Amino acid sequence: MHLKIAYSPCPNDxxxxxxxxxxxxxxxPRLDVTFADIxxxxxxxxxxxxxxxxxxxxYAVLPWILDEYALLPCGGALGRGCGPLVLxxxxxxxxxxxxRTVAVPSERSTAYLLFRLWxxxxxxxxxxxxxxxxxxxxxxxxxxxxxxxxxxxxxARFTYQEYGLHRLADMGEHWETTTGLPIPLGAIVARRSLxxxxxxxxxxxxxxxxxxxxxxxxxxxxxxxxxxxEMDPKVADQHIGLYxxxxxxxxxxHGYAAVRGLLTRAAAEGLxxxxxxxxxxxxxxxQDLSGGSGPDRP
Numbered sequence: 001m002h003l004k005i006a007y008s009p010c011p012n013d014x015x016x017x018x019x020x021x022x023x024x025x026x027x028x029p030r031l032d033v034t035f036a037d038i039x040x041x042x043x044x045x046x047x048x049x050x051x052x053x054x055x056x057x058x059y060a061v062l063p064w065i066l067d068e069y070a071l072l073p074c075g076g077a078l079g080r081g082c083g084p085l086v087l088x089x090x091x092x093x094x095x096x097x098x099x100r101t102v103a104v105p106s107e108r109s110t111a112y113l114l115f116r117l118w119x120x121x122x123x124x125x126x127x128x129x130x131x132x133x134x135x136x137x138x139x140x141x142x143x144x145x146x147x148x149x150x151x152x153x154x155x156a157r158f159t160y161q162e163y164g165l166h167r168l169a170d171m172g173e174h175w176e177t178t179t180g181l182p183i184p185l186g187a188i189v190a191r192r193s194l195x196x197x198x199x200x201x202x203x204x205x206x207x208x209x210x211x212x213x214x215x216x217x218x219x220x221x222x223x224x225x226x227x228x229x230e231m232d233p234k235v236a237d238q239h240i241g242l243y244x245x246x247x248x249x250x251x252x253x254h255g256y257a258a259v260r261g262l263l264t265r266a267a268a269e270g271l272x273x274x275x276x277x278x279x280x281x282x283x284x285x286x287q288d289l290s291g292g293s294g295p296d297r298p
Contacts, residue, residue: 001029001198006044007056007188009035009227010154011236012077012243018220020209028205029198035227037134038186039106045069045189046108053191054202059184059259060110063272066279068192070199071259073282075188075206078247078255083172083183084111085157086118088149089142091166098125100148105135110185111153113266114171120269122169139163155231155239181258182247196283203282210248256280 007013021031034052036044042061044050048068055069062071086102097119104112107130119127131147138150143163151171152160160167172183190202213220228236247255259280267274 002032003029003053003202004032004034004051005054006034006036006041006050006052008038008041008186009229010243011224011228011231011239012248013056013186014224014227015213015217015220015240015244016075016206016210016248018209018223019212020205022223024212024219025205025208027201028208029201039109039134042106042108053194055189057187057189058106058109058111059187059262060113060266060272061108062187062189062259062279063263063267063275064108065189066275069189070192070282071280072188072190072199072203072206073251073255074203074249075210076184076248076251077186077243078182078184078251078258079242079245080176080182081172082157082185082242083170083175084114084151084153085160085170086115086149086151086168087139087142087156087160087165088168089145089165096125097123097127097149097168099128101129101131102127103131103133103138103141103147103150105132105138105151105153107132109153110183110262111151111171113262113271114175114183115151116269116271117265118169118171118174122174139165155235157242158235158238175262179258179261181261182254184255184259184262185243187259199283207249210244213244 007017019025020028021033038056038058041055042057045055045057045061045065106112135153138152139156139160141147142150142165175183188206190199224236263272263275266272
């Protein structure tokens with residue numbers, strides 16, 4: 001079996017998929033890998049015309065794609081202490097972003113949902129204009145005064161001080177404090193039309209690949225650094241340490257609760273469509289998922 005997969009060049013994804021992508025996972029399907037930013041893969045999943053069988057997407061996009069794609073119970077990114085940050089140039093800005101311009105990496109991202117949920121409580125006057133730009137352009141834009149604040153993700157947690165910026169708020173900290181749940185960031189989804197047996201094989205392959213990476217982290221180093229876009233190796237290690245954890249191997253009860261909690265709260269704010277009760281289900285035994293169960297199906 002030969003399947004097409006798309007995930008980001010970020011260290012957590014290359015670390016997780018290294019063994020599988022290089023044919024070291026016994027019995028796993030062969031992978032034809034495409035690297036793309038998660039905002040791109042979100043758009044591919046929503047378009048319905050994407051040729052990939054498996055995609056790394058934001059959890060925030062699930063309500064629009066679960067008719068066609070099933071959420072794999074492993075391989076993604078959830079965690080604690082790893083949420084997006086709101087940054088400003090002026091340390092004295094305070095929490096008042098009312099009427100201010102804020103740059104965000106996507107309006108179809110978990111980061112954006114967490115930001116909107118935080119702002120609903122912290123910015124009573126309402127944020128002003130929201131500007132979407134590639135995440136690597138956000139910190140320079142805040143530094144140069146092109147926007148008042150920026151919502152940043154990924155390794156920006158470790159590098160924002162190099163731009164002379166200040167942390168206004170931690171979206172993950174707010175989420176964890178108010179819910180007690182881990183932060184759901186990136187998900188692995190696969191086409192339901194592949195059938196239950198193949199979906200289970202994909203989950204097993206992803207789980208084995210991440211465990212192999214943990215067992216021998218040196219083996220993944222060349223693949224990680226090849227695609228890390230000149231990232232400092234220490235930052236790459238921090239990135240992996242934050243985003244690859246027990247939830248990557250298995251979402252488990254708390255992982256699923258976090259995903260449903262985020263999307264339920266976002267739906268209550270009118271940010272996403274509501275989920276059906278079985279929308280996040282994954283096939284067990286001989287159950288067939290080829291028909292799917294998306295947001296509008298009970």
